[in-house]
Amino acid sequence: MAMALRAASRVLLRAGSRLGRREAVDGARRFANKRVLVETEGAAGATRIAVMKFRNPPVNSLSLDFLTEFVISLEKLENDKSIRGVILTSDSLKRGNQTKVAATEKTEEKRATRDHGGRLQERPGIFSAGLDLLEMYGRNPAHYAEYWKAVQELWLRLYLSSLTLMSAINGASPAGGCLLAITCDYRIMADNPKYTIGLNESLLGIVAPFWLKDNYVNTIGHRAAERALQLGTLFPPAEALKVGVVDEVVPEDQVHSKTLSVMAKWLAIPDHSRQLTKTMMRKATADNLIKQREADIQNFASFISRDSIQKSLHMYLEKLKHKKG
Numbered sequence: 282m283a284m285a286l287r288a289a290s291r292v293l294l295r296a297g298s299r300l301g302r303r304e305a306v307d308g309a310r311r312f313a314n315k316r317v318l319v320e321t322e323g324a325a326g327a328t329r330i331a332v333m334k335f336r337n338p339p340v341n342s343l344s345l346d347f348l349t350e351f352v353i354s355l356e357k358l359e360n361d362k363s364i365r366g367v368i369l370t371s372d373s374l375k376r377g378n379q380t381k382v383a384a385t386e387k388t389e390e391k392r393a394t395r396d397h398g399g400r401l402q403e404r405p406g407i408f409s410a411g412l413d414l415l416e417m418y419g420r421n422p423a424h425y426a427e428y429w430k431a432v433q434e435l436w437l438r439l440y441l442s443s444l445t446l447m448s449a450i451n452g453a454s455p456a457g458g459c460l461l462a463i464t465c466d467y468r469i470m471a472d473n474p475k476y477t478i479g480l481n482e483s484l485l486g487i488v489a490p491f492w493l494k495d496n497y498v499n500t501i502g503h504r505a506a507e508r509a510l511q512l513g514t515l516f517p518p519a520e521a522l523k524v525g526v527v528d529e530v531v532p533e534d535q536v537h538s539k540t541l542s543v544m545a546k547w548l549a550i551p552d553h554s555r556q557l558t559k560t561m562m563r564k565a566t567a568d569n570l571i572k573q574r575e576a577d578i579q580n581f582a583s584f585i586s587r588d589s590i591q592k593s594l595h596m597y598l599e600k601l602k603h604k605k606g
């Protein structure tokens with residue numbers, strides 16, 4: 282009987298919820314949309330931590346679909362009173378037997394790295410490549426407006442989240458990837474000189490929006506942000522630590538365990554006092570966007586539609602496509 286009940290509950294859990302699949306795995310729980318996998322750790326009834334793993338091949342770019350699924354997953358976690366902390370990380374792992382398909386093949390599927398079975402794979406060593414350039418190139422103004430609204434939404438949700446958010450940065454983290462990280466309360470980066478983090482928009486011929494600039498200033502200070510934004514600096518781990526883009530750099534295989542142990546310290550602080558303090562520190566910056574959200578969307582749509590900006594994006598995409606290594 283007990284076995285039958287367990288089997289039935291497994292079937293129900295796997296039948297899927299409206300938002301995605303939900304499974305029971307070794308006492309831990311997980312739910313997954315197509316592009317975001319959420320695993321929760323900790324016993325039922327106790328404080329639990331969730332790990333949100335990005336898996337949007339090939340480079341975890343913030344496509345419209347990914348942004349939508351991210352917000353849905355975050356909302357679910359915000360509504361789950363047993364969850365107090367969330368770790369953002371990439372599902373990208375070093376895997377063998379990968380083949381990069383020809384750069385001339387254009388569709389999303391074809392752009393991705395695949396294994397020999399033809400399955401889509403993340404490219405290894407990427408936290409997030411930032412905003413999806415293909416959402417900002419060659420589309421119409423209505424699409425740009427829809428996309429930007431979704432980008433703003435994710436930033437506001439993360440920046441104002443009542444949860445303790447930490448990023449376990451296990452790969453390259455340019456531009457929007459850095460945005461995800463700097464909305465968090467704490468950042469731990471893998472000590473791999475191949476991984477860099479920063480806001481490199483100026484290198485693409487585009488400009489970081491004022492609210493992202495404000496988030497950067499709040500993180501690393503005005504002078505450092507002024508210099509890094511103009512130069513589009515991508516910091517390797519040691520420099521990222523020095524300037525304050527990240528809070529800790531640890532060996533790659535310790536990123537997850539270290540983040541869990543720092544999270545435990547943060548969760549020892551009473552929620553109400555930590556949350557009020559966070560709001561006190563962040564509200565003015567967020568309000569600045571909230572009060573001019575529509576204007577910011579219109580600015581983005583008209584800026585990104587300019588011929589000169591589209592040309593810069595085109596050149597940047599071509600450079601990415603033809604780069605060596």
Ligand SMILES: CCCCCCCCCC/C=C/CC(=O)SCCNC(=O)CCNC(=O)[C@H](O)C(C)(C)COP(=O)(O)OP(=O)(O)OC[C@H]1O[C@@H](n2cnc3c(N)ncnc32)[C@H](O)[C@@H]1OP(=O)(O)O
Binds near residue numbers: 410411489
């Ligand atoms: C004055 C008014 C102002 C108004 C406001 C205006 C606001 C404008 C704001 C704009 C804000 C932008 C923030 C951003 O996030 S822009 C995106 C910036 N991202 C990057 O620059 C990252 C680019 N990518 C890389 O550097 C590398 O790809 C990587 C992440 C380091 C990974 O390198 P790797 O060698 O492993 O992989 P590939 O380079 O071969 O890439 C694999 C394929 O993926 C494609 N790709 C890469 N990045 C993106 C991306 N961000 N979006 C879409 N596609 C991406 C790449 O082209 C490869 O495709 P291919 O297989 O077809 O060649």
